[in-house]
Amino acid sequence: MGIEIEQPCVELSNVAVSETHGENSPYFAGWKAYDENPYDEFTNPSGVIQMGLAENQVSFDLIEKYLEEHPEEASTWGNGASGFRENALFQDYHGLKTFRTAMASFMEQVRGGRAKFDPQRIVLTAGATAANELLTFILANPGDALLVPTPYYPGFDRDLRWRTGVNIVPINCDSSNNFQITPEALEASYKDAEAMNFKVRGVLITNPSNPLGITIPREVLEEILDFVTRKNIHLVSDEIYSGSVFSSSEFTSVAEILEARENRNAERVHIVYSLSKDLGLPGFRVGTIYSYNDKVVTTARRMSSFTLISSQTQHLLASMLSDERFTESYMETNRERLRKRYQMIIEGLRSAGIECLNGNAGLFCWMNMSPLLEKPTREGELELWNTILLQVKLNISPGSSCHCSEPGWFRVCFANMSEHTLEIALQRIRDFMARIRTETETESA
Amino acid sequence: MGFGGNSQQLLSKIATNDKHGENSPYFDGWKAYDRNPFHPKNNPQGVIQMGLAENQLCFDLIEEWIRNNPKASICTPEGVHQFRNIANFQDYHGLQKFRNAMANFMSKVRGGRVRFDPDRILMSGGATGANELIMFCLADPGDAFMIPTPFYPGFVRDLCWRTGVKLIPVHSDSSNNFKITREALEEAYKKAKEDNINVKGLLITNPSNPLGTTLDKDTLKSLVSFINEKNIHLVCDEIYAATVFSSPNYVSVAEVIQEVEHCKRDLIHIIYSLSKDMGFPGFRVGIVYSFNDEVVNCGRKMSSFGLVCSQTQHMLASMLSDENFVTTFIEENSRRLKKRHDKFMKGLEEVNITRFPSNAGLFCWMNLKSLLKEPTFEDELKLWRVIIHEVKLNVSPGSSFNCSEPGWFRVCFANMDDETVDVALNRIRAFVGRETKKPVGIKRWQQNLRLNFSSRIFDETTVIMSPHSPIPTSPLVRAT
Numbered sequence: 001m002g003i004e005i006e007q008p009c010v011e012l013s014n015v016a017v018s019e020t021h022g023e024n025s026p027y028f029a030g031w032k033a034y035d036e037n038p039y040d041e042f043t044n045p046s047g048v049i050q051m052g053l054a055e056n057q058v059s060f061d062l063i064e065k066y067l068e069e070h071p072e073e074a075s076t077w078g079n080g081a082s083g084f085r086e087n088a089l090f091q092d093y094h095g096l097k098t099f100r101t102a103m104a105s106f107m108e109q110v111r112g113g114r115a116k117f118d119p120q121r122i123v124l125t126a127g128a129t130a131a132n133e134l135l136t137f138i139l140a141n142p143g144d145a146l147l148v149p150t151p152y153y154p155g156f157d158r159d160l161r162w163r164t165g166v167n168i169v170p171i172n173c174d175s176s177n178n179f180q181i182t183p184e185a186l187e188a189s190y191k192d193a194e195a196m197n198f199k200v201r202g203v204l205i206t207n208p209s210n211p212l213g214i215t216i217p218r219e220v221l222e223e224i225l226d227f228v229t230r231k232n233i234h235l236v237s238d239e240i241y242s243g244s245v246f247s248s249s250e251f252t253s254v255a256e257i258l259e260a261r262e263n264r265n266a267e268r269v270h271i272v273y274s275l276s277k278d279l280g281l282p283g284f285r286v287g288t289i290y291s292y293n294d295k296v297v298t299t300a301r302r303m304s305s306f307t308l309i310s311s312q313t314q315h316l317l318a319s320m321l322s323d324e325r326f327t328e329s330y331m332e333t334n335r336e337r338l339r340k341r342y343q344m345i346i347e348g349l350r351s352a353g354i355e356c357l358n359g360n361a362g363l364f365c366w367m368n369m370s371p372l373l374e375k376p377t378r379e380g381e382l383e384l385w386n387t388i389l390l391q392v393k394l395n396i397s398p399g400s401s402c403h404c405s406e407p408g409w410f411r412v413c414f415a416n417m418s419e420h421t422l423e424i425a426l427q428r429i430r431d432f433m434a435r436i437r438t439e440t441e442t443e444s445a
Numbered sequence: 446m447g448f449g450g451n452s453q454q455l456l457s458k459i460a461t462n463d464k465h466g467e468n469s470p471y472f473d474g475w476k477a478y479d480r481n482p483f484h485p486k487n488n489p490q491g492v493i494q495m496g497l498a499e500n501q502l503c504f505d506l507i508e509e510w511i512r513n514n515p516k517a518s519i520c521t522p523e524g525v526h527q528f529r530n531i532a533n534f535q536d537y538h539g540l541q542k543f544r545n546a547m548a549n550f551m552s553k554v555r556g557g558r559v560r561f562d563p564d565r566i567l568m569s570g571g572a573t574g575a576n577e578l579i580m581f582c583l584a585d586p587g588d589a590f591m592i593p594t595p596f597y598p599g600f601v602r603d604l605c606w607r608t609g610v611k612l613i614p615v616h617s618d619s620s621n622n623f624k625i626t627r628e629a630l631e632e633a634y635k636k637a638k639e640d641n642i643n644v645k646g647l648l649i650t651n652p653s654n655p656l657g658t659t660l661d662k663d664t665l666k667s668l669v670s671f672i673n674e675k676n677i678h679l680v681c682d683e684i685y686a687a688t689v690f691s692s693p694n695y696v697s698v699a700e701v702i703q704e705v706e707h708c709k710r711d712l713i714h715i716i717y718s719l720s721k722d723m724g725f726p727g728f729r730v731g732i733v734y735s736f737n738d739e740v741v742n743c744g745r746k747m748s749s750f751g752l753v754c755s756q757t758q759h760m761l762a763s764m765l766s767d768e769n770f771v772t773t774f775i776e777e778n779s780r781r782l783k784k785r786h787d788k789f790m791k792g793l794e795e796v797n798i799t800r801f802p803s804n805a806g807l808f809c810w811m812n813l814k815s816l817l818k819e820p821t822f823e824d825e826l827k828l829w830r831v832i833i834h835e836v837k838l839n840v841s842p843g844s845s846f847n848c849s850e851p852g853w854f855r856v857c858f859a860n861m862d863d864e865t866v867d868v869a870l871n872r873i874r875a876f877v878g879r880e881t882k883k884p885v886g887i888k889r890w891q892q893n894l895r896l897n898f899s900s901r902i903f904d905e906t907t908v909i910m911s912p913h914s915p916i917p918t919s920p921l922v923r924a925t
Contacts, residue, residue, distance in 0.1 A: 295460070
């Protein structure tokens, strides 16, 4: 009788079995806790409040109103039978011209007209997730590295590294100077990469920053541009939150700096944008890459075949975004509402004894809870996070999930809920902090 | 102005190689169409586009449904109350009702002979995105997938470009009706092993593009046995499943695995899309359906790079769960395709052009070997250029599909109206008529290899367009 050799299971790819998608991290316990016990104002008022999702839900009514007032534009296929047919068949990776033009003009508006965007340089992708991955495929080979300032959006670990095989080397920033990116930090990061034998291909910044909620000052942007020029590498500026700056004049886009420099050395710069945050439409999958480099535009366009924007959506948004009266009014109202929310949460936290980084943009605040840590370590931070999750029933994002080098910071989202829910959340925090103070006083008595 | 040094070096290898496929000679056809597109009134002498596998026959049915179901849109007064929920929805699981509706539709297309589990349905950016995604899940750079010829040219980009996967063609030819034989598979597999290439799987398209035929059950079973034996994956691109218009009936791999003993289901994956069956490639609805749990888990995470727009998911959730509509659509689509196919075939028969008998697809596989002076690919390309520039039809030469024998051409017929079909057939009749009136051996078109037109000069060696000006209507631009 022979020995039966069991056929081994057919292997999947290395990409498939790797953990680089990032979902097996401890932070997913937060999502689980929320899923199992989600807060609802009426049906589950003691459930977990989701404060880990950077969504913009404060301005939907403005868009709904636009749709109600513009039924022809709202009809996603224009007039006549041929409208549907043409739209349904349209899969040209150049994208609808009207849509690209509308995006370019919208991006100009978001920057207060301080920079011009050429619709021919706009490449469309299904979301910024796809845009960032696609750019990485174009700018770097497997094994190369991109330098990214910390703390950064946790999704970058997947978007920039997973299928591309590219590495992220952190540019360390800390609270000593409000987490600004310094020339020393840039140089140090570059050297770190070299020490690991990674070829550095570029720097990727998020401006305004997620999770910090601040815009990068003009001088710092100039320094970063000088740095990448010296090193002869690329600069990717993810400006996905550019329309969420509370006061438009406080945002400087890298596009403005390039214009001031008469587009010298612009070929190394690429901007990523999306409508997921500013317009609150993450479901529609609208991302763009704006590159000053012809070859990148051409290649990115070809690659966008894997991730085109639905023609239905392009048509709808082409109308909406080229209505300048609507977009002006939307931007102004959206900024103001976000600013108000930000004020509300900052004051609420302050009254509970918690300080935040002085922010001016985004859908979240960067909260400093380091005084509360048992130990000033990542473990200490995770312990505190766990307590907040299970006792205070708030799902917030610990700084370590954003690769922050200093423990104790947390990102707290405020725009994905009603004002009422935010009040409840703040009350829970106040109560929690009061309990801690009482406990501390009791202990020291 | 520019980088100090060669700007090309500062982009990745993927960015600077040719695997995007657009630097191929076949773009001449698209160029000709772009410069001079046919229009029944405005440009009746223009080039007719017969290289695009689009289904334009059933839009009226869909438009009617949309008009009658305003709630399915989130932009109408009836549907706008759903706007914020849908606009905000980016969960990579996809809307449950969308997956349910897709599973239902896919089952109906297969005559209800098999049920699909909505939890195994993954979204992606069209079938283009789906094919790339499954490669990322199953193969490492340098690994290979076997693929029967002739095959869809876009596969080179979709399966290989960013994934680094190699393709190993498994040749078939007309001597046995382009059948995929066990011998051919074994031979290709053996050679790969000898060359130290790691074969991870076999990818088939069923119904076939460009042949327009469905695989019979026995062949499918033998393919399933083959991959089981070799312990490699089987990816079945079933994108043309609902374009079957006559017998034999369609058999999906999903049906066959129910019948193959000891079939390792973990090896089976289906690619689907609504671009051909329903005719809306613009909506980017690609699906990966895997019987392998790990692939489902991993593929789902990857779908973040190409999710189906929530607005589209919402609309399709309604449309595809409307039983009446689905049943009517599938039947009518099939009937209209058959009618169009029959009309076109009759026209070809009248001028003795033979073609590969087909029962599915949006095109026919035309045999023009008799018009070749020599049975070579050079002559095929020469004939092709004449068809474009003289007959003014953009058709696709078999060599662009990696066909191993010269003389075959794929001609699409479902992307135009009846009148245009007539014009195309008239032109073909006239051309063949001219050819057959000549003395044997000397074809008129061969005396005029350098074709001069009043305002355009076409050089046979005209290259390929510049990478900076891709043809808007080319197949790769349209991901067709």
